[in-house]
Amino acid sequence: MTDITFDYFRCDDRLELFGKDKIEQKWNVLYEEMDFFLRQNDLSSAATIDKFLLSKAILDFYADIKRLKDFHKIKEVNSQKAIAYTAFWLLRRKPIQVYNAQAKIDDLSVFKVLPTLNERFVLQYILNYLSVREKKSHILARDEEGLKVFSGMLLYYLEYRLRDAQSLEMILMSFFAGQVYEQTDEDISSKLHPYDH
Secondary structure (H helix, E strand, O other): OOOOOOOOOOOHHHHHHHOHHHHHHHHHHHHHHHHHHHHHOOOOOOEEEOHHHHHHHHHHHHHHHHHHHHHHOOOOOOHHHHHHHHHHHHHHHOOEEEOOOOOOOOOHHHHHOHHHHHHHHHHHHHHHHHOOOOOOOOHHHOOOHHHHHHHHHHHHHHHHOOOOHHHHHHHHHHHHHHHHHHOOOOOOHHHOOHHHO
């Protein structure tokens, strides 16, 4: 974690429970994924990652997870919950910030996406998670109309409808339930997601 310290936040309870290394690792992974997202979409000259806001989002995530663990007396949360709560706090804190809307960007249609960079990153973050057990290819690379509609509706939801992390968690669970429901030759309930094993 470069140039970031959690010393400015009152987070001793989270550092003690989860460990500074685990929190820093999550910060590093998300920072690298966001940086790759900006570079992949040729947006590095127009947007940047605010390290302070990313830190705040991660600490908010761990505060929620701490409350869940304390209330439900559980040791670990499932991956759907972790992805949903991470996505929620990234959208709430918006660590990807446009700093140069006048940057020379070859594709003018890119300017339309600048106000929704955080939502688009979170869409990719969620779809990467849902695509870990690839059937044919990543959801965004598939041509099936139903998956394109799902991706489009999820982006719309992230932009205009998101209210809480629990609703995102329900979307993720519904996606996996649909896979179980459609599976006719074998029960795949125990294979919901490799992150949980």
